Amino acid sequence: MLTFIGLGLFDEYDISLKGLEAVREADMVYAEFYTSCLMGTNLEKMEKLYGKKIILLSRKDVEQHPDWLNEAKDRNLCFLTGGDTMVSTTHVDLRLRAQKLGIETRLVHGASIASAVSGLTGLQNYRFGKSASIPHPYESRRGTKVISETPYDIIKQNLELGLHTLVFLDIDKEKGYMTVNTALELLLEVEEKRKEGVMHGAAAVGIARAGSENPVVKADYAENLKDFDFGKPLHILVIPGKLHFLEAEALVKLAGGPIGFMKEVD
Amino acid sequence: MLTFIGLGLFDEYDISLKGLEAVREADMVYAEFYTSCLMGTNLEKMEKLYGKKIILLSRKDVEQHPDWLNEAKDRNLCFLTGGDTMVSTTHVDLRLRAQKLGIETRLVHGASIASAVSGLTGLQNYRFGKSASIPHPYESRRGTKVISETPYDIIKQNLELGLHTLVFLDIDKEKGYMTVNTALELLLEVEEKRKEGVMHGAAAVGIARAGSENPVVKADYAENLKDFDFGKPLHILVIPGKLHFLEAEALVKLAGGPIGFMKEVD
Numbered sequence: 001m002l003t004f005i006g007l008g009l010f011d012e013y014d015i016s017l018k019g020l021e022a023v024r025e026a027d028m029v030y031a032e033f034y035t036s037c038l039m040g041t042n043l044e045k046m047e048k049l050y051g052k053k054i055i056l057l058s059r060k061d062v063e064q065h066p067d068w069l070n071e072a073k074d075r076n077l078c079f080l081t082g083g084d085t086m087v088s089t090t091h092v093d094l095r096l097r098a099q100k101l102g103i104e105t106r107l108v109h110g111a112s113i114a115s116a117v118s119g120l121t122g123l124q125n126y127r128f129g130k131s132a133s134i135p136h137p138y139e140s141r142r143g144t145k146v147i148s149e150t151p152y153d154i155i156k157q158n159l160e161l162g163l164h165t166l167v168f169l170d171i172d173k174e175k176g177y178m179t180v181n182t183a184l185e186l187l188l189e190v191e192e193k194r195k196e197g198v199m200h201g202a203a204a205v206g207i208a209r210a211g212s213e214n215p216v217v218k219a220d221y222a223e224n225l226k227d228f229d230f231g232k233p234l235h236i237l238v239i240p241g242k243l244h245f246l247e248a249e250a251l252v253k254l255a256g257g258p259i260g261f262m263k264e265v266d
Numbered sequence: 267m268l269t270f271i272g273l274g275l276f277d278e279y280d281i282s283l284k285g286l287e288a289v290r291e292a293d294m295v296y297a298e299f300y301t302s303c304l305m306g307t308n309l310e311k312m313e314k315l316y317g318k319k320i321i322l323l324s325r326k327d328v329e330q331h332p333d334w335l336n337e338a339k340d341r342n343l344c345f346l347t348g349g350d351t352m353v354s355t356t357h358v359d360l361r362l363r364a365q366k367l368g369i370e371t372r373l374v375h376g377a378s379i380a381s382a383v384s385g386l387t388g389l390q391n392y393r394f395g396k397s398a399s400i401p402h403p404y405e406s407r408r409g410t411k412v413i414s415e416t417p418y419d420i421i422k423q424n425l426e427l428g429l430h431t432l433v434f435l436d437i438d439k440e441k442g443y444m445t446v447n448t449a450l451e452l453l454l455e456v457e458e459k460r461k462e463g464v465m466h467g468a469a470a471v472g473i474a475r476a477g478s479e480n481p482v483v484k485a486d487y488a489e490n491l492k493d494f495d496f497g498k499p500l501h502i503l504v505i506p507g508k509l510h511f512l513e514a515e516a517l518v519k520l521a522g523g524p525i526g527f528m529k530e531v532d
Contacts, residue, residue: 004385009375013284016274016377017315020283049283084377086385092516095388099519107385109275109477111282111350114391115378119272119352122361125380126399130429131392157427163396211375250358253365 002072006085006110009211011040012049019108027075032057036082072103084112116210122250129163136175152190156198162242177233180206184226205238219257268338272351272376275477277306278315285374289316293341298323302348338369350378382476388516395429402441418456422464428508443499446472450492471504485523
C-alpha cells in the first residue's frame with residue numbers, strides 16, 4: 001500500500017489528523033520537496049512531530065529510479081509532499097507506476113495554495129481562468145536574457161474573458177525562489193516589448209507565506225506593487241480580471257489596495 | 267480574534283493539527299454547513315473529537331444577522347466550514363464585517379475539492395479554465411422546467427481553449443445533492459436543444475466522496491457516464507478539454523476510461 005499525503009502549506013502542523021495517522025502507522029515514510037516545499041519547518045521538526053524517520057528523495061529518485069516503490073508491495077509506505085497531493089505530473093506518474101506493480105494507492109489531501117489564494121485575497125475561486133507560471137529567465141547561446149512570454153499570453157487571454165490569473169513563481173534549486181517583485185518586473189519587461197496594454201495599469205495582488213501565522217497579502221497596481229517588500233518566500237501572484245464589488249472591497253480593505261479598485265467593478 | 271478554519275473534505279479527521287489546536291483553544295466554536303458539508307461525519311462526532319461544543323449557524327445567522335460576531339471582540343472565536351476556508355463569498359463578507367468591528371481575523375486552510383479533483387483524476391491543475399456550477403432546474407411561472415445554460419457555455423468556452431472544466435453540483439436543502447448522473451442529463455438536454463456539439467461525444471469524469479477511504483473516480487463519454495452508479499454524495503464532475511498523454515493514461519488506467527481517450531491526446 002502506498003499512501004500519498006499532502007502536507008498543506010507552511011509547516012508540520014498543517015498535516016491533517018488523517019495524514020498524521022497514516023504516517024504513524026506506516027512502515028516507511030518518503031518525501032520529496034523539490035516540486036513544492038514547506039518554508040516554516042524542516043525534516044527534523046517533521047520527524048519529531050510525526051514520530052517517524054523520513055527519507056528525503058531527490059528528483060532522480062522520484063522520476064528516474066523509483067526503486068523504493070517496490071517496498072510498497074508488501075509494506076505500508078507513505079509519500080509526503082507540500083500542498084495537496086498529486087498536483088504535480090510527477091506524482092501522477094508515480095501512481096501509474098505503482099499500479100503497474102500491483103500496489104494499492106490511497107490519497108490523503110492537504111490544503112493547496114490554489115484555494116488558499118482565493119481565501120486570502122477574497123477573489124472568488126470560480127472566477128479564475130487557466131493559471132500561469134513564471135520561470136526564471138535564462139541565457140540564450142548568444143548570451144541574451146530570454147524571458148518567457150507565455151505567462152503574459154495567459155494573463156491576456158484571461159483578462160479578455162474577465163478572469164483572474166493565478167501566477168505560480170519559480171522554485172529553483174540554484175536560482176532560488178522567485179519573488180513577486182521579480183515576477184512583476186519580468187511581466188512589465190514583456191509589456192515594454194509587446195505594448196499590448198495587458199500589464200500597464202493592471203491590478204496585481206502579491207501573497208507571501210500563505211498558511212503561516214502572518215501571511216502578507218498586498219494589492220496595488222502592478223507598477224507600484226513591484227517595489228513592495230513582501231519579506232521571505234514563498235511568494236505567489238494574482239493578476240485579477242474584472243472585479244465584482246465584494247472582491248474589490250476585499251482587495252481594498254483586507255489587502256490595502258488603492259481605492260481606485262472600487263471604481264472599476266463589474 | 268476570529269479564526270476561520272477549513273475542515274477539509276470528508277470527515278472530522280480531515281482538520282489540520284493547526285486547526286484542531288485553534289478549536290481546542292477557542293472560547294466559542296461556530297460552524298456553517300450550508301455552503302459545503304462533510305458527508306462522513308456529524309456534529310456529535312466533531313464535538314467529541316475536537317472536545318468542544320459547536321454552535322451550528324443557519325444561513326440567516328451568517329448572512330443577515332451575524333450578531334455572534336460581536337463576541338469575537340474580546341474572546342477567541344472559531345468559525346468552521348467544509349473544504350478550504352473563505353471560498354464562499356459569504357465568508358469574505360463575514361471577514362469584512364469583522365474587520366469593521368475591529369476584530370482581528372486569521373485563516374487556517376483545509377483541503378479543497380478544487381485541488382483534490384486534480385489529484386484524484388490526474389488532470390493537471392494548471393490546465394483547468396473557469397469553473398462552472400449546475401443548479402437544480404426550476405419551474406417557470408408558466409410551469410415549464412428551466413435548465414440553466416450557463417454551465418454549457420462555460421464548458422464550451424473552456425473546450426475552445428483546450429481547457430478542463432470543474433463542474434460544481436448543487437447542494438440544495440430541499441432538492442438534495444445533485445448527482446453526476448443528473449448533471450450529465452441536464453448538460454445533454456441543453457446539447458439536444460443547442461446542438462453545438464459541446465457534450466456530444468465529450469469525455470467526462472465523475473468523482474464521488476472525495477477525501478473518503480473509497481472515493482469513486484470514473485471516466486467515460488458523457489452519454490455512457492450518465493448511467494454509471496456513483497453511490498452516495500457528494501458528487502462532482504469534470505469535463506476534460508484536450509488531454510495530455512499522461513492525463514489520458516491516468517483517466518484510462520486510474521479511472522477506468524475507454525481506451526479511445528488515448529487516441530485523442532495533445
